[in-house]
Amino acid sequence: MGVLPALALWVALFALPLCFFFIVSFWSVRGLAMRPDLTLQNYWATLRDYGDVLVSTLLIGLITAFVTTAIAWFFAFAIRFRAGRFGNALLFITLIALFGGYLVKIYAWKSILGRDGIINAALLALGLIDEPLTVFIYNANSVVITLTYFLLPFAVLPIYGSMRAIPEDFVEAARDLGAGSIRAAADIVLPLSEKGLSVAFLMAFLVSVGDYVTPRYVGGGASMMGHFIETQFSFGFNWPMGSAMSFTLMAVSLVIYLLLRALFRRLVLP
Amino acid sequence: MQGWRLFIFLVITFLVTPLILVILFSFNSSALTSLPLTGFTFDWYRRLFANESFWPALTNSLIIGFTVAVLSVAVGTLAALALVRFKPKGADRLMALLSAPMMMPALIIGIALLVFFKRLLDVPLGLPTVILGHLVIIQPFVIAILHARLATFDWSLVESARDLGASPLRAFATITLPIIQPTIVGAALIALSISLDDFVITFLTIGAGNTLPTMVWGLVRTSLDPTINALATLLLVLSIGSTIVALSVSRYRG
Numbered sequence: 001m002g003v004l005p006a007l008a009l010w011v012a013l014f015a016l017p018l019c020f021f022f023i024v025s026f027w028s029v030r031g032l033a034m035r036p037d038l039t040l041q042n043y044w045a046t047l048r049d050y051g052d053v054l055v056s057t058l059l060i061g062l063i064t065a066f067v068t069t070a071i072a073w074f075f076a077f078a079i080r081f082r083a084g085r086f087g088n089a090l091l092f093i094t095l096i097a098l099f100g101g102y103l104v105k106i107y108a109w110k111s112i113l114g115r116d117g118i119i120n121a122a123l124l125a126l127g128l129i130d131e132p133l134t135v136f137i138y139n140a141n142s143v144v145i146t147l148t149y150f151l152l153p154f155a156v157l158p159i160y161g162s163m164r165a166i167p168e169d170f171v172e173a174a175r176d177l178g179a180g181s182i183r184a185a186a187d188i189v190l191p192l193s194e195k196g197l198s199v200a201f202l203m204a205f206l207v208s209v210g211d212y213v214t215p216r217y218v219g220g221g222a223s224m225m226g227h228f229i230e231t232q233f234s235f236g237f238n239w240p241m242g243s244a245m246s247f248t249l250m251a252v253s254l255v256i257y258l259l260l261r262a263l264f265r266r267l268v269l270p
Numbered sequence: 271m272q273g274w275r276l277f278i279f280l281v282i283t284f285l286v287t288p289l290i291l292v293i294l295f296s297f298n299s300s301a302l303t304s305l306p307l308t309g310f311t312f313d314w315y316r317r318l319f320a321n322e323s324f325w326p327a328l329t330n331s332l333i334i335g336f337t338v339a340v341l342s343v344a345v346g347t348l349a350a351l352a353l354v355r356f357k358p359k360g361a362d363r364l365m366a367l368l369s370a371p372m373m374m375p376a377l378i379i380g381i382a383l384l385v386f387f388k389r390l391l392d393v394p395l396g397l398p399t400v401i402l403g404h405l406v407i408i409q410p411f412v413i414a415i416l417h418a419r420l421a422t423f424d425w426s427l428v429e430s431a432r433d434l435g436a437s438p439l440r441a442f443a444t445i446t447l448p449i450i451q452p453t454i455v456g457a458a459l460i461a462l463s464i465s466l467d468d469f470v471i472t473f474l475t476i477g478a479g480n481t482l483p484t485m486v487w488g489l490v491r492t493s494l495d496p497t498i499n500a501l502a503t504l505l506l507v508l509s510i511g512s513t514i515v516a517l518s519v520s521r522y523r524g
Contacts (some may be wrong), residue, residue: 115462
């Protein structure tokens with residue numbers, strides 16, 4: 001019974017808006033007005049006009065998700081099995097980094113990587129370069145770095161959560177039976193933390209392919225879908241098109257995620 | 271072992287350094303946010319407080335944040351109390367369903383809400399629509415925190431109270447509530463911190479008007495002096511401050 005208010009909120013403000021938003025993707029636009037319709041035109045236009053952006057978005061998202069979950073897995077492993085009594089302090093720092101400053105973090109990376117940024121200032125001061133380098137910002141690298149930075153704490157928590165359930169005896173037993181520490185981590189901890197890894201990867205992947213602030217701010221604009229989706233609402237006034245772009249992006253991303261998860265399970269699970 | 275220490279050190283440095291730099295530059299006298307540091311000043315804060323859009327933005331942020339905190343904790347506590355009585359598998363599934371908004375890009379949730387409010391419901395955008403938007407994304411965090419606490423709750427205490435004749439409501443008010451109160455306060459502060467920090471959903475559902483994050487966005491596009499750092503630092507202090515208090519009172523660790 002008590003779940004009902006939460007569920008009602010979820011239905012009224014998440015499921016229902018998304019369903020309506022999905023319906024809108026089949027509508028058409030005449031002049032500046034949306035008209036209820038049943039056309040696949042917006043989906044064709046998405047693939048035709050934004051196919052290349054879609055591919056580069058998915059690539060950036062995949063790289064970000066791989067880098068983020070890899071670092072997060074090792075960091076969670078360190079907190080759980082290697083840090084001893086400092087584990088709690090590390091978890092505390094992770095949680096603090098999680099809840100503070102989405103925009104601030106992006107802004108911070110711009111002032112680190114930018115033309116007048118800290119890296120350039122340091123290199124100039126050391127006499128290693130004569131002119132500021134522009135290779136640090138406004139490209140895919142700066143987007144991946146900034147997104148990884150933002151997503152890392154989010155990825156650590158579910159992985160740590162699934163590692164917390166692994167008894168230390170399991171790892172010790174493997175060691176007693178002659179497994180090296182890498183072997184024990186790969187054969188025992190990795191399969192048992194699969195659930196947390198999947199959640200972390202999915203979250204990192206979906207959030208990064210759907211982000212628009214990071215590419216616009218440190219990516220030099222037009223390289224990711226989020227930027228073009230947002231434009232349909234702020235300037236383009238083509239909501240049905242923006243909707244088709246959003247659902248294409250989400251659907252393709254989910255399919256890729258499911259394929260990767262199946263592959264990962266085949267490789268890692270006994 | 272040495273390798274692990276280095277790795278932990280590098281990750282922590284990666285997590286903390288950018289935020290420290292933002293704070294450092296908010297007190298640096300140079301108008302450029304770059305090295306070397308030139309001297310200490312409060313000028314950027316003075317300039318921020320003199321900015322006429324700052325105070326309304328702060329007020330809006332606080333109104334939204336506190337309303338969302340109270341509402342999400344009320345709904346979340348009810349949900350968590352019910353979820354612990356479910357079978358573990360059912361509770362897990364329901365949690366996964368309710369957590370779906372955490373997985374979706376905020377942009378898509380925000381746009382869907384915008385279309386929903388404007389086209390389907392035809393309601394004006396403003397603080398109430400922002401509050402509703404925040405509730406959707408914050409509710410899963412609140413439920414997860416309270417659910418984690420209640421999973422280790424000693425229900426025999428409540429049963430004793432019931433055996434001694436207390437009504438369910440009285441048992442809840444005198445036993446359950448006082449015990450989980452630190453967690454409730456913690457969850458409320460986490461909700462406040464996420465709400466204060468949210469940019470994407472706020473930007474899409476507020477219509478006119480500013481909150482602190484949308485003001486950061488505006489400043490980022492119009493000016494490049496460290497007033498942004500002062501505002502960003504303030505935002506960090508508010509959101510990280512409430513997180514630290516939350517983690518201390520609730521002892522929640524993931």
